[in-house]
Amino acid sequence: MATPNEVTFTLSRCCSSVPKARAVLRAKLGEWRASQAAAEDAELVLSELLTNALRVPVPGDRLVGVRIECRGRGDLLRLEVSDAGAGRPEVQRPGELDKGGRGLLLVENLAHRWGVDERRAAIGKTVWAELLAPGIDPAPAEVEIAAVTVRPGQCVRAWGAWRTVRAVRSERYASGGLAVIIVLDDGGPALRLDAAEPLTVRTTEFAESRVQPVASPVISS
Helix, strand or coil: CCCCEEEEEEEEECCCCHHHHHHHHHHHHHHCCCCHHHHHHHHHHHHHHHHHHHCCCCCCCCCCCEEEEEECCCCCEEEEEECCCCCCCCCCCCCCCCCCCCCCHHHHHHHHEEEEEEECCCCCEEEEEEEEECCCCCCCCCEEEEHHHHHCCCEEECCCCEEEEEEEEEEECCCCCCCEEEEEEECCCCCEEECCEEEEEHHEEEEEEECCCCCCCCCCC
16 A cells, blocks of 8 residues: 555556656655756656666566655655566666667666566566655654644644644633643534643645545556
8 A cells, every 4th residue: 555655556558658657756746845856857767767668578468567655754766667577677888879778877877776676476577766855755744742732733633534723722621630622724613632632633734735646556467
């Protein structure tokens, strides 16, 4: 299952799959607030990996799998392309007059590192590349905090959905304990909680920009 830090999808073996993959990557990097330079490098690398995968002879009409993942604390972007073909791609050193053969050379120059893995329990391989991309903000931070520390503008998990906090106030129980009343922006009933009761919280900006994964995991075997 994909997480907010990744997206996986499959593509048919046709030329139009390259711009489709670039569009998905661009949207995900926009969600993660990647820099323009990091986004441009990532698009070039993904294009080359996918173009190579589409050229490889495969049995039947197998699909190509793509996986995009933000690793660490947002400083590493991993791109994976899986195909059902045999063999391992190698970097070529074309001459000045050669018109092709520079794809993996470009990947080697732009990526922090790259490699090829055999697919476990399936035919084919996965070619991957990792790019240094400082500044990526991969996913909303979701933490549990005491109700008394919730502030307006935060998003809280309530009644099975994310809701933005509009106002917070406190009052004393007759017994002397502290209650926290959290008013939400959807016009529904306010939350009335003990001060120490935990709530799952994240910030509003992440809630508004969240994007769902586009499709299913990698290629059929």
